[in-house]
Amino acid sequence: MKHQRRGLLVFIALFAAMLSSGGCGGKNEDTHTAAKAETSASDIGVGPVTKVELSALDPQLAKKGKAVFEQKCTACHKLDERYVGPALKGVTQRRKPEWIMNMILNPSEMLEKDPTAKELLGTYLTPMTFQDVSKEQARAILEYFRQVDGAQ
Amino acid sequence: MKRYLWFPIVVAMVAGAIFHGCKNSGTTSAMASDDAAKTVYVPPGKHDEFYLFTSGGFNGQVGVYGLPSGRLFRVIPVFSVDAEKGYGFTEETKPLLQTSFGFIPWDDAHHPELSMSDGKPDGRWLFINANNTPRIGRIDLRTFRTAEIIEIPNSGGNHSSPFCTENTEYVVAGTRFSVPPGGQDVPISSYKEHFKGMLTFVRVEPTSGHMSLAFQIQAPPFDWDLSHSGKGPSHDWSFFSCYNSEQAYSLLEVNASQKDKDFILAVNWKKAEDYAKQGKGKRVKATYYNNRYDEATHTATSTVNNEVLVLDPKECPGMMYLMPCPKSPHGVDVDPTGEYIVGGGKLATVIPVYSFSKMQKAIADRAFAGEIDGIPIIKYEACLAGEVQKPGLGPLHTEFDGKGYAYTSMFVSSEIVKWKLGTWEVVDRVPTYYSIGHLCIPGGDSKQPWGKYVVALNKITKDRYLPTGPELTQSAQLYSIEGDKMKLLLDFPTVGEPHYAQACAAELLAKNSVRIFKLDENKHPYAVKAEKDARVERKGNEVHVYMTMIRSHFTPDNIEGVKVGDVVYFHVTNLEQDWDIPHGFAVQGAQNAEMLIMPGETQTLKWVPTRPGVYPFYCTDFCSALHQEMQGYVRVSAPGASVPISFGTGR
Numbered sequence: 149m150k151h152q153r154r155g156l157l158v159f160i161a162l163f164a165a166m167l168s169s170g171g172c173g174g175k176n177e178d179t180h181t182a183a184k185a186e187t188s189a190s191d192i193g194v195g196p197v198t199k200v201e202l203s204a205l206d207p208q209l210a211k212k213g214k215a216v217f218e219q220k221c222t223a224c225h226k227l228d229e230r231y232v233g234p235a236l237k238g239v240t241q242r243r244k245p246e247w248i249m250n251m252i253l254n255p256s257e258m259l260e261k262d263p264t265a266k267e268l269l270g271t272y273l274t275p276m277t278f279q280d281v282s283k284e285q286a287r288a289i290l291e292y293f294r295q296v297d298g299a300q
Numbered sequence: 301m302k303r304y305l306w307f308p309i310v311v312a313m314v315a316g317a318i319f320h321g322c323k324n325s326g327t328t329s330a331m332a333s334d335d336a337a338k339t340v341y342v343p344p345g346k347h348d349e350f351y352l353f354t355s356g357g358f359n360g361q362v363g364v365y366g367l368p369s370g371r372l373f374r375v376i377p378v379f380s381v382d383a384e385k386g387y388g389f390t391e392e393t394k395p396l397l398q399t400s401f402g403f404i405p406w407d408d409a410h411h412p413e414l415s416m417s418d419g420k421p422d423g424r425w426l427f428i429n430a431n432n433t434p435r436i437g438r439i440d441l442r443t444f445r446t447a448e449i450i451e452i453p454n455s456g457g458n459h460s461s462p463f464c465t466e467n468t469e470y471v472v473a474g475t476r477f478s479v480p481p482g483g484q485d486v487p488i489s490s491y492k493e494h495f496k497g498m499l500t501f502v503r504v505e506p507t508s509g510h511m512s513l514a515f516q517i518q519a520p521p522f523d524w525d526l527s528h529s530g531k532g533p534s535h536d537w538s539f540f541s542c543y544n545s546e547q548a549y550s551l552l553e554v555n556a557s558q559k560d561k562d563f564i565l566a567v568n569w570k571k572a573e574d575y576a577k578q579g580k581g582k583r584v585k586a587t588y589y590n591n592r593y594d595e596a597t598h599t600a601t602s603t604v605n606n607e608v609l610v611l612d613p614k615e616c617p618g619m620m621y622l623m624p625c626p627k628s629p630h631g632v633d634v635d636p637t638g639e640y641i642v643g644g645g646k647l648a649t650v651i652p653v654y655s656f657s658k659m660q661k662a663i664a665d666r667a668f669a670g671e672i673d674g675i676p677i678i679k680y681e682a683c684l685a686g687e688v689q690k691p692g693l694g695p696l697h698t699e700f701d702g703k704g705y706a707y708t709s710m711f712v713s714s715e716i717v718k719w720k721l722g723t724w725e726v727v728d729r730v731p732t733y734y735s736i737g738h739l740c741i742p743g744g745d746s747k748q749p750w751g752k753y754v755v756a757l758n759k760i761t762k763d764r765y766l767p768t769g770p771e772l773t774q775s776a777q778l779y780s781i782e783g784d785k786m787k788l789l790l791d792f793p794t795v796g797e798p799h800y801a802q803a804c805a806a807e808l809l810a811k812n813s814v815r816i817f818k819l820d821e822n823k824h825p826y827a828v829k830a831e832k833d834a835r836v837e838r839k840g841n842e843v844h845v846y847m848t849m850i851r852s853h854f855t856p857d858n859i860e861g862v863k864v865g866d867v868v869y870f871h872v873t874n875l876e877q878d879w880d881i882p883h884g885f886a887v888q889g890a891q892n893a894e895m896l897i898m899p900g901e902t903q904t905l906k907w908v909p910t911r912p913g914v915y916p917f918y919c920t921d922f923c924s925a926l927h928q929e930m931q932g933y934v935r936v937s938a939p940g941a942s943v944p945i946s947f948g949t950g951r
Binding site for chain 1: 335603816818819820829830832848850851852853875876877879881900924925927950
């Protein structure tokens with residue numbers, strides 16, 4: 149009887165721990181997001197893209213990027229609302245262009261090593277996946293995001 | 301009373317222990333030595349050195365293992381449906397199992413054979429025979445999937461198959477059960493008159509691997525048991541073993557074991573090819589299927605053929621010769637140099653080894669002892685290189701280590717016997733647990749064996765593992781052959797009953813393994829490559845669902861407007877382009893199976909709802925933290941209901 153009761157207490161404790169760690173995604177966000185978001189603003193992420201030179205918006209390239217985005221990304225991302233992953237409007241203001249391209253081209257390593265990407269996985273839980281996008285296509289998607297965000 | 305009941309059991313156990321004790325008095329004990337563990341241990345996350353492909357026997361599949369660990373990686377369905385993967389249940393894979401007898405969901409698969417270039421495994425394809433409804437399957441070793449199946453007409457049991465020639469010019473298919481060709485309705489007692497033992501040569505197109513029947517040779521009605529083709533000097537030749545040269549058709553156990561010698565048949569396939577080109581053969585009506593899986597459309601299609609070219613040895617002199625072989629031989633195995641041909645006479649007291657050069661000389665000298673159906677019989681001594689004396693009981697099958705030694709499995713005395721080519725002396729023997737059938741050395745039937753291990757494929761398991769009721773696992777054993785003495789390293793269970801296995805260096809295949817199917821290259825007519833194109837279309841009473849899946853939702857995941865009496869086709873495309881992210885699909889009440897869909901692939905499940913209701917469908921292959929949420933509903937209304945087709949996701 150005594151054992152049973154102790155067992156029950158342990159169970160409750162564990163359950164509470166699980167709940168709190170389950171809620172950890174939210175909690176982490178509260179405590180760490182602000183700090184991380186700041187550091188990530190200068191972060192280019194991990195992957196094949198180390199430097200992107202941005203100039204005036206290339207509408208032709210943005211058009212190509214829109215086509216690729218609709219083909220390969222819209223199953224999980226909308227521009228204006230959270231879907232499987234975050235809404236992407238404003239992403240060029242939140243992240244460096246290099247970071248955006250690395251997230252598209254190298255998501256599994258990003259989710260393992262990049263603090264911002266790890267944070268996002270904690271929130272959305274479905275890992276972003278590589279969709280067989282070439283570097284050129286990723287650059288085009290970036291141009292499309294810039295257009296959406298009002299770049300000239 | 302109870303005490304007395306135990307007595308015979310105890311006696312039996314003691315007797316068993318003594319019996320095993322005797323058996324163990326050889327060089328190796330029933331237990332592997334302590335240091336064996338180190339040699340077979342592959343640490344977590346590390347890879348094996350060899351791939352091992354075992355036939356599944358009565359399960360119709362191929363098992364893929366790693367050596368030296370004995371770990372099972374994959375079961376490739378070939379001749380049997382596999383509900384787990386949807387193989388034979390999806391609309392795309394059903395045609396692979398079509399035959400002239402209709403859809404055949406099962407077969408008995410015996411001999412895996414790696415494709416060869418220059419007499420060495422080249423890592424392109426693995427062939428395997430179906431014994432019951434005679435066929436040959438070809439597995440693409442980039443995808444580890446069945447790519448093609450061809451039916452063999454005029455054959456009663458495709459056993460001596462699918463051994464390939466030195467450059468995979470042909471794979472062969474000799475019939476174990478002779479039958480009257482063309483499905484003649486004749487008395488069984490007219491066996492000698494009407495029955496034929498057809499030997500089929502299947503051409504393999506070198507780049508695509510596509511198989512086609514080149515010609516059939518009408519051989520005498522013996523039981524053509526196994527085969528191997530020559531290499532090097534014997535490149536142009538294929539060898540077939542036979543039992544039942546008595547031509548018995550009842551109680552073969554006794555009636556086919558009368559003569560002291562049966563035969564090994566040497567076929568000059570190059571000459572047969574020439575005869576076929578010269579128009580020597582007869583075109584005979586025969587219906588057979590050829591089914592190919594197209595990797596671009598993710599779909600198999602069947603072609604029906606109606607004719608085959610048959611060569612009669614009587615009209616084709618020099619095409620084939622019989623070599624007497626004691627007694628009821630099983631294996632016929634060619635050594636790495638291509639000079640020696642070893643017969644495994646399972647009822648014989650010696651292992652005969654034939655010399656290819658002596659055979660050539662005997663043919664030139666016409667050292668014949670008679671003929672059968674126009675096929676000369678070469679005098680035994682005129683083609684014999686030597687005999688291995690007192691090898692053991694029941695020699696079955698031989699492979700080679702490339703260092704001058706041969707290893708023969710002994711079914712009756714349950715052991716592997718190592719002997720030296722040239723001197724024919726036995727140098728080592730090791731017991732197997734129990735009753736070994738075939739054995740396998742990686743590349744052991746090729747010009748260049750990796751002579752590191754031999755695998756025993758045992759027929760009896762008995763007490764080697766925890767019991768599981770009357771049906772036990774099948775068992776393989778791994779032995780080191782690197783030193784002078786063979787050493788038992790590992791027992792490992794196998795799926796099905798492996799009759800034969802082949803192995804090759806892992807590096808030959810691992811580097812070519814396909815990871816995803818590219819969506820851009822998906823030419824499936826019902827593929828949907830972007831979520832916005834997902835839809836439901838009605839065509840009469842057919843409802844076609846063009847569905848996508850990605851972690852972790854279906855589009856559409858709400859479907860209405862289906863009615864009882866409709867036939868629903870779920871054409872599901874996995875939009876993932878990431879390695880090892882398959883999704884599964886199952887719908888309630890489906891009378892077929894689930895299906896697993898690899899990244900970039902499209903597969904179709906047919907569903908015929910029988911009563912109104914709302915039916916869930918869901919992903920069966922755990923895909924992400926939100927896998928449990930990967931689900932949807934399809935509403936089925938009564939016939940004549942006015943619910944229109946509608947669909948969507950996230951509405």
